[in-house]
Amino acid sequence: MASPELAPLAVEFGDIHAQNIGLLRKLNESTFPVRYADKFYGEIPTLQTDFAQFAYFGGFAIGAICGRLEPADGDASGKRLYIMTIGVLHAYRRRGVGRKLLDYLMDNAAKRDDVRVVYLHVQTNNDAALDFYARHGFEKVGKIEGYYKRIEPPDCYLLGKVVNAPAGATVGGLLEGALDIANKRP
Numbered sequence: 001m002a003s004p005e006l007a008p009l010a011v012e013f014g015d016i017h018a019q020n021i022g023l024l025r026k027l028n029e030s031t032f033p034v035r036y037a038d039k040f041y042g043e044i045p046t047l048q049t050d051f052a053q054f055a056y057f058g059g060f061a062i063g064a065i066c067g068r069l070e071p072a073d074g075d076a077s078g079k080r081l082y083i084m085t086i087g088v089l090h091a092y093r094r095r096g097v098g099r100k101l102l103d104y105l106m107d108n109a110a111k112r113d114d115v116r117v118v119y120l121h122v123q124t125n126n127d128a129a130l131d132f133y134a135r136h137g138f139e140k141v142g143k144i145e146g147y148y149k150r151i152e153p154p155d156c157y158l159l160g161k162v163v164n165a166p167a168g169a170t171v172g173g174l175l176e177g178a179l180d181i182a183n184k185r186p
């Protein structure tokens, strides 16, 4: 008999700030194959709460998303939104938590006229994340070889989704600079 599907989890959201950053560090260490440097955690409290949140279940942080607004290429008034991390503890996956975190960020991005595109990097062998983002309408823009320094494979895909961009704009065009810079990294 097939096992019954687990019901979606009713999570609550909460801001990430300097006082609870240790929680994010613990969560990330249980979720990602890379260890983020202190510089990464130093930046998190500066992120807008529209794009950075914990997901709590039963009072425990079980997931988080962190997104950073950046200037858009060749567009003085435009922005692009970079998803630095999104992660859900293993035991709570496939219960809609990742979707809720991503929807929160995407809905807040869509409310702003200046956010042209949302983008991120995913390791080429991370099928779960690639399926997750494909399901949410993200497209592969390119492959960046040697992006990661201490994990195998070291390559990633750049994925993106258009938000509020002029008619005819493509995700590839909006992220040309991001791909170009990454490919020229020493």
Ligand SMILES: CC(C)(COP(=O)(O)OP(=O)(O)OC[C@H]1O[C@@H](n2cnc3c(N)ncnc32)[C@H](O)[C@@H]1OP(=O)(O)O)[C@@H](O)C(=O)NCCC(=O)NCCS
Binding pocket: 031, 032, 084, 085, 086, 087, 088, 089, 092, 093, 094, 095, 096, 097, 098, 099, 100, 121, 122, 126, 127, 128, 129, 131, 132, 133, 135
């Ligand atoms: C990617 C991640 C955040 C998804 O979180 P999640 O809470 O499990 O995602 P959801 O339950 O909201 O999934 C939404 C949809 O995405 C797709 N999806 C998610 N995980 C999947 C998997 N392992 N395999 C195939 N499809 C998957 C499915 O279509 C799913 O809908 P369904 O369960 O109704 O079929 C989670 O797997 C994770 O934390 N991975 C480790 C960290 C990571 O790689 N982050 C991404 C790079 S920053």
